[in-house]
Amino acid sequence: MLVSVYRYNPETDREPYMQDVEVAISEGKDLMVLDVLNLMKEKDQSLSYRRSCREGVCGSDGVNMNGKNGLACITPLSEVVTNGKLVVRPLPGLPVIRDLVVDMGVFYKQYQRIKPYLQNSSPAASQERLQSPEDRAKLDGLYECILCACCSTSCPSFWWNPNKFVGPSGLLQAYRFLADSRDDATEERLADLDDPFSVFRCRGIMNCVSVCPKGLNPTKAIGHIRDMLLSRAT
Amino acid sequence: MTKLRKLSFDAIVIGGGGAGMRASLQMAQSGFKTACISKVFPTRSHTVSAQGGITCAIASADPDDDWRWHMYDTVKGSDYIGDQDAIEYMCSVGPEAVFELEHMGLPFSRFENGRIYQRPFGGQSKDYGKGGQAARTCAAADRTGHALLHTLYQANLKNETTFLNEWFAVDLVRNKEGQVVGVVAIEIETGEVVFIESKATVLATGGAGRIYASTTNAHINTGDGIGMALRAGYAMQDMEMWQFHPTGIYGAGTLVTEGCRGEGGYLINKDGERFMERYAPNAKDLAGRDVVARSMMTEILEGRGCGENGDHVHLKLDHLGKEIVHSRLPGITELSKTFAHVDPAVTPIPVVPTCHYMMGGIPTNVNGQAITQTDGKDTIIPGLYACGEAACVSVHGANRLGGNSLLDLVVFGRAAGIFIEEQLQQGIEYAIASSDDIDLAVGRLRALDANDKGENTATLKRELQSCMQNYFGVFRDGEYMKKGREELNALRERIAGIVIGDKSKAFNTARLEALELQNLFEVAEATAIAADERTESRGAHSRRDYPERDDKNWLCHSLYHPELKNLTKREVNFSPKTVETFEPKVRTY
Numbered sequence A: 001m002l003v004s005v006y007r008y009n010p011e012t013d014r015e016p017y018m019q020d021v022e023v024a025i026s027e028g029k030d031l032m033v034l035d036v037l038n039l040m041k042e043k044d045q046s047l048s049y050r051r052s053c054r055e056g057v058c059g060s061d062g063v064n065m066n067g068k069n070g071l072a073c074i075t076p077l078s079e080v081v082t083n084g085k086l087v088v089r090p091l092p093g094l095p096v097i098r099d100l101v102v103d104m105g106v107f108y109k110q111y112q113r114i115k116p117y118l119q120n121s122s123p124a125a126s127q128e129r130l131q132s133p134e135d136r137a138k139l140d141g142l143y144e145c146i147l148c149a150c151c152s153t154s155c156p157s158f159w160w161n162p163n164k165f166v167g168p169s170g171l172l173q174a175y176r177f178l179a180d181s182r183d184d185a186t187e188e189r190l191a192d193l194d195d196p197f198s199v200f201r202c203r204g205i206m207n208c209v210s211v212c213p214k215g216l217n218p219t220k221a222i223g224h225i226r227d228m229l230l231s232r233a234t
Numbered sequence B: 001m002t003k004l005r006k007l008s009f010d011a012i013v014i015g016g017g018g019a020g021m022r023a024s025l026q027m028a029q030s031g032f033k034t035a036c037i038s039k040v041f042p043t044r045s046h047t048v049s050a051q052g053g054i055t056c057a058i059a060s061a062d063p064d065d066d067w068r069w070h071m072y073d074t075v076k077g078s079d080y081i082g083d084q085d086a087i088e089y090m091c092s093v094g095p096e097a098v099f100e101l102e103h104m105g106l107p108f109s110r111f112e113n114g115r116i117y118q119r120p121f122g123g124q125s126k127d128y129g130k131g132g133q134a135a136r137t138c139a140a141a142d143r144t145g146h147a148l149l150h151t152l153y154q155a156n157l158k159n160e161t162t163f164l165n166e167w168f169a170v171d172l173v174r175n176k177e178g179q180v181v182g183v184v185a186i187e188i189e190t191g192e193v194v195f196i197e198s199k200a201t202v203l204a205t206g207g208a209g210r211i212y213a214s215t216t217n218a219h220i221n222t223g224d225g226i227g228m229a230l231r232a233g234y235a236m237q238d239m240e241m242w243q244f245h246p247t248g249i250y251g252a253g254t255l256v257t258e259g260c261r262g263e264g265g266y267l268i269n270k271d272g273e274r275f276m277e278r279y280a281p282n283a284k285d286l287a288g289r290d291v292v293a294r295s296m297m298t299e300i301l302e303g304r305g306c307g308e309n310g311d312h313v314h315l316k317l318d319h320l321g322k323e324i325v326h327s328r329l330p331g332i333t334e335l336s337k338t339f340a341h342v343d344p345a346v347t348p349i350p351v352v353p354t355c356h357y358m359m360g361g362i363p364t365n366v367n368g369q370a371i372t373q374t375d376g377k378d379t380i381i382p383g384l385y386a387c388g389e390a391a392c393v394s395v396h397g398a399n400r401l402g403g404n405s406l407l408d409l410v411v412f413g414r415a416a417g418i419f420i421e422e423q424l425q426q427g428i429e430y431a432i433a434s435s436d437d438i439d440l441a442v443g444r445l446r447a448l449d450a451n452d453k454g455e456n457t458a459t460l461k462r463e464l465q466s467c468m469q470n471y472f473g474v475f476r477d478g479e480y481m482k483k484g485r486e487e488l489n490a491l492r493e494r495i496a497g498i499v500i501g502d503k504s505k506a507f508n509t510a511r512l513e514a515l516e517l518q519n520l521f522e523v524a525e526a527t528a529i530a531a532d533e534r535t536e537s538r539g540a541h542s543r544r545d546y547p548e549r550d551d552k553n554w555l556c557h558s559l560y561h562p563e564l565k566n567l568t569k570r571e572v573n574f575s576p577k578t579v580e581t582f583e584p585k586v587r588t589y
Helices: A033-043 A105-113 A133-137 A156-160 A167-178 A186-193 A207-211 A218-233 B018-029 B067-077 B084-104 B144-158 B224-231 B289-301 B322-328 B330-339 B404-426 B435-450 B457-471 B478-496 B509-533
Strands: A002-007 A017-022 A062-065 A068-071 A085-089 A096-098 B005-014 B034-038 B162-165 B167-174 B180-187 B192-203 B242-249 B266-268 B313-316 B349-358 B369-374 B377-386 B557-561 B566-570
Touching: A002 A033, A033 A085, A068 A207, A105 A167, A156 A167, A167 A186, A167 A218, A186 A218, A207 A218, B005 B018, B005 B180, B005 B404, B018 B034, B018 B144, B018 B404, B034 B167, B034 B192, B067 B084, B084 B144, B084 B404, B144 B404, B167 B192, B167 B224, B167 B435, B167 B509, B180 B377, B180 B435, B192 B224, B192 B404, B192 B435, B224 B377, B224 B509, B242 B289, B242 B330, B289 B313, B289 B349, B322 B330, B377 B404, B435 B509, B457 B478, B457 B509, B478 B509, B509 B557, B509 B566
Parallel strands: A002 A085, B005 B034, B005 B192, B034 B162, B192 B377
Antiparallel strands: A002 A017, A062 A068, A062 A085, B167 B180, B180 B192, B242 B349, B266 B313, B313 B349, B369 B377, B557 B566
């Protein structure tokens, strides 16, 4: 199978280029894209990419495969290869450190910005804080985010304003805390997001939803935040 | 030699998993200059893959639950070589540590009354084994590790811990007085080598499941802390004790939580027989992991395995109904579809025992202080600490119970943090390292970069993994282990001589993989020698040539000494402070 992979080594390359490599794949095997990268690395050790859990929970190996963002470790070739060719590029819109490794600094900064931790001003109980199963269910579809950045780097609004628009991942996490019955910093959280860019740059393009490897729906979460901001304003 | 850049901290924690982040959180909360050094961004650490939960007697599912019952189960599970003072500490402090996590925001699943959801796990009982199955494992669906790891990262952000993310620790720096004074590390993005000086160095580098060909462990689980400690000449404890998890997905090795069986799933052989009823008539599928793994292998070896080659068994969940499977085990549903191409609510999952957890590690006391022995007596290694899977406190002994690893890492990460906090408050000074001391720690890296004739990492890693898989797996035998040790002997020089095909600086993962393989080798060798020399069967260590437990000679820890490559014995603690000793008994489920 022909694999075309994005290469860039800052020490030797003046600019990035696509390298075409023929990779031998045993018949009848539907490998994951990460397996293919591993095979390629055995032949050419200079190929660099991140990977850890190899089961889709750590979020290390977000890459762009034949035009679509996803996790290399849980994306079978049958799902992405077209015309016998696999094209692997780094996640779009972030600075490339080397090959498929991107600088995720701005992505993490937006995550940090929404204060991604529980805030509760009342003294902690001697046991756990109680939460009904119904209230807990409100966190489903939010807390499972693995910070892989597939969503934010597929979002044109984030490409344009990565410093001012929080992006789908950060906003999903913002709503995860807004929705938590144990968190009482709702007003501060909303005040921090109440400007023309942080939330309202979302144009409902929904690329985030179509690429999320965990099947989460950032657009829906953003919708909830918009509603909260609007009802707060009136 | 060019002088290395130096960074200074009150305390450094190497490893950004659950144990490392719990330790760094503790110290950051009290305002000490703390750095958490991690070779991956912290939420990529392997804690993220833990599924079923954290076992702890918070008395939610059963208001009468008692941490002493949890302690009894853990001592029994360890096949009596878990240290009873450490197990007592873990089980009694556990509830406090779990409630702290909840206060930090961990999204635990809930019961109708609003308390934390608990599910049954293997080896759990009420009333010291007399009251039937307990439900003691606190869970966030089947993504407890993910929820826990992210919560700890968030709490560290809140407390402004310094993170050195994507920094790779190469070796410990020690001075002539034998104090550990920090570590030499590579900043991966630039390739720069830096000396990080610290008053306290905590190894929280996790496990090393990648010594085996088939493992539930992440690619990054390469025993870096164990490798560093062994190269520094420190002894390792109980390295023969490796847990094989009964339910790794056949072919892929990815984990399927014991929580599946806790929720009512069970194992069947090719005849559809629920075979655990024969091996463990009372606990059945919820017997200790070592017992279940051996039973599965026996089924397979005696020709009752499933599939064309009869080399796996089936985990049946479909009788629970779609709703339970999809709501309580959503992560398992996803993994089964991806890696086994089955929906567990409809079709059984093909599973096989798979290397999962290292019970052994760096011996420590309950404060996380690393221990070595001189003339048969415990001595503290000044400046060095360990917690989590890298450490051997030992709460797991010869076999860990499900749900106890997450508890171990928060309780002892916290304990190490509290102890170092106190030490720092009393005032400790930096120990001085000479440039020779630092140079020594850079030696391995320099040698690797200088190699120009030799083999590549991928080939050598495959050989190492298949050697361990073949000779040191679920069942062991002296004759085979001798062969394995010979193969390892031959591998040592070859692995020291690895040639990397890329010597550039920026984000050079080829260099890291070579350094990791050298760590794996150290772990594998310690495992092989300890396994060959413990001439009995206990917990996860099961020998065909010595099938019985031998309390007369082996009711003890093993200590592996890297310089002499020999094994000595260390006493197990049988003196808990507040309860009576649990005396060794025949272990049945």
